[in-house]
Amino acid sequence: MENSWATFGRDLHLDLTGPGGVRAALLRALRDAVRSGRLSTGTRLPSSRSLAADLGIARNTVADSYAELVAEGWLSARQGSGTRVAERAPARDATGPARRTPGPARPDDRPRFDLTPGRPDVSSFPRTAWLAAARRALTAAPSEAFGYGLPAGRPELRAVLADYLARARGVRADPDRIVVCAGFMQGLGLLSRALGAAGSGGAGRLAVESYGLSFHRDVITRAGLGTVPLTVDDHGARTEELPALDAARDIRAALLTPAHQFPTGVPLHPDRRAAAVNWARSTGGYILEDDYDGEFRYDRQPVGALQGLDPDHVVYLGTASKSLAPALRLAWMVLPDRLVDPVLALKRTGEWQSGSLEQLTLAEFLASGAYDRHLRGMRLRYRRRRDQLVQALADRAPHVHVSGIAAGLHAVLDLPPGTERSIVQAARWQGLALEGLSTFRAPAAPGPPRDGLVVAYGTPPDHAFAGGLEALVSALPPDPGRGAATGARA
């Protein structure tokens, strides 16, 4: 009879060695298994016949041992439900300090509304379409796909990505210059190490935007490179300053967010796109183009990837974390030819490869058009939220300037100087999680800090968006001129 305990003796380690006969050993082994928690309360034991067969001992020995353990209170036997580990078996051994609870913080620690940036509305993950793609991909996959794969990633995914990136983002991509990685951070780490190793004398520096993510700067620093902030203004990063910065310090590359500066939300001005590429071209440096949300643009003319201007000097970095879900841990780099081998050499000795089945599933998801369909749906949804945000501000806080709304999953609301910290804090007290611009300011950034809120309208699930918007509007500072205006009108 096939049942899940047929090979109990093999699946549960029972050590029948030691002093005494087989019966004593079996009793000891079963007691140990219960005491240590290896057999947990309520677990059903195999029939005495099948355990006896598995262990190669007499059935009566097992039956007698069961009976004795029932008598001792370790096991319980009930008609029709077999022999199980008793409810009140002696307490499990302590094997360390008190358990830490894994998983997210307790619900009451979490904010009611979350408008912090960094992830899309994960409640909209296309579970059904993804599973359908997984089914098609795994059914069609050759056997070798289940073995070890290439550090560059599955050829199927790289081929489909090359087509998709060319079509959707204007990237000039060859599958051989694509490296799939487990998230943007892994890609940036590999690139930083490759660029650090490439230079002669000293580890060199990377220019970063004066507003950006601190953990991106940390990845660069851990790779042994310094960071130099590049001022961000209303036209994006001042890339025209790269030559002067480079003359003073050894700049290997500049990490930019050209399509939608993170966090200020502005696109990089065409002149500055040209300046960035010109600097890289004339010095042999690189632009690292972080295209984290390039797929989400709400105006008619999308901004194509900078990489299209010069694939030999721009590294394109894209990710499924914003377009699908961070949980997938899938991102991709399109590398200049010179960087392919150094990056793969580093990847081979460390991260090696991402899971092949997820890669094959994403390839199928892209090839079948499901990715385009999902993006279209999400674009409509995020645009509607963006419009609701803009409308709510126009109605209830017209004095607050909003920017960065042409694209992406977040916008920036300017605040009066010196007020950001107290507004973020007050919002948190009221259950609304927000980030201020100061969170993203590079330590040595030039110029005065800018006060503002980074409002990630893409983050909450649909049902929580209206509430989050209401909480946001309530948290904003009052119009300084409003009392007078109201008075004048009255």
Next chain:
Amino acid sequence: MENSWATFGRDLHLDLTGPGGVRAALLRALRDAVRSGRLSTGTRLPSSRSLAADLGIARNTVADSYAELVAEGWLSARQGSGTRVAERAPARDATGPARRTPGPARPDDRPRFDLTPGRPDVSSFPRTAWLAAARRALTAAPSEAFGYGLPAGRPELRAVLADYLARARGVRADPDRIVVCAGFMQGLGLLSRALGAAGSGGAGRLAVESYGLSFHRDVITRAGLGTVPLTVDDHGARTEELPALDAARDIRAALLTPAHQFPTGVPLHPDRRAAAVNWARSTGGYILEDDYDGEFRYDRQPVGALQGLDPDHVVYLGTASKSLAPALRLAWMVLPDRLVDPVLALKRTGEWQSGSLEQLTLAEFLASGAYDRHLRGMRLRYRRRRDQLVQALADRAPHVHVSGIAAGLHAVLDLPPGTERSIVQAARWQGLALEGLSTFRAPAAPGPPRDGLVVAYGTPPDHAFAGGLEALVSALPPDPGRGAATGARA
């Protein structure tokens, strides 16, 4: 009408800026897209109406542009199949050197039979059961599962692993001391760095078995630690030598394969298990237990994990690479409490987390009993192959001593001294890929080298096993005494 080109203007980057009117810009943009390969041969273009709507231009402008490009040979229009990129469109721009073909080597470069170790029979991956588990897991998953996860891994998987490892391998596991990682190598890298950082003065060393995998030793070396070989004999690694080695050099930990030494195949003798744990306990060192194939044992009494003897001094490392497939990139460590925070701190700044959806799928696969069922089936299959190997040797090469057959996916065939290299080479010439023991010998290993073949009977798909076995038997050296014996009998 919903079709995959409805938002062509958005999904295909068309830049309509530049000199001339809209029509000239559209012509230029479409030509560029075809020339660069962003629109590939045969791709169907959207209807003129929908592209016009997407770009916000007149329909006639699009229709005229299409007609002109058809006339120029860029596009082709056929009744009922719409407008497509023409078969003989002008050649795609070269964007780099000649393409390297991604993917495995050409079939004719590959051996006909592969008996090299390192992976299971991947043709037996349980695709249907895995997909069913994925469906259940993704359907039931909370939304937060699609966001960023914990560096330790999904709580669902750690909880199920703790139960499974206790039950099947005698591991004393608490979910809070489990860290899920993307393969054994990642785990070993994290541990090596944590152990290197923990010591005072100098980076210290790790004892490794004198026969083992070179890329494991490399991971340790790259973390800044030295390696010291520990002689492997018929009873496994000589762990009783650890105290003397440690006195001479600063040994932080010993990396062992207690259940089934890789590659020699012997289990670690009980006295040596005790010696290993005693050394770790008395010095504050650690045993790193690589339980790569612990689930595959063919004798009645499985060898439980060493970790059960002392969870505070033994790190247990398990993996899905041999039990399911390397492609999953899922492995797990059960850590002593002291190592949990240092390892997670390192993981947080680097690899962060493995894909959550694969983790949830594995959790469901384990919890549903599918993992046990798969292992039972594979155990039977591998045992049958093992028996066939032993039988074939008994029949056809009784002079060849085989060992390491009680467990795992490979066995070792002893060879006359000095013959290994030529036998491996000759087998390769005949299309049979094999590894010799010398491949796995640590550089500074003491004692004379041992000549032998590591025969991975677990590697080939079922249909290729008999052929591989035949090729193996043919490749073995003849019995030196056989001529005489045959003569005597005749």
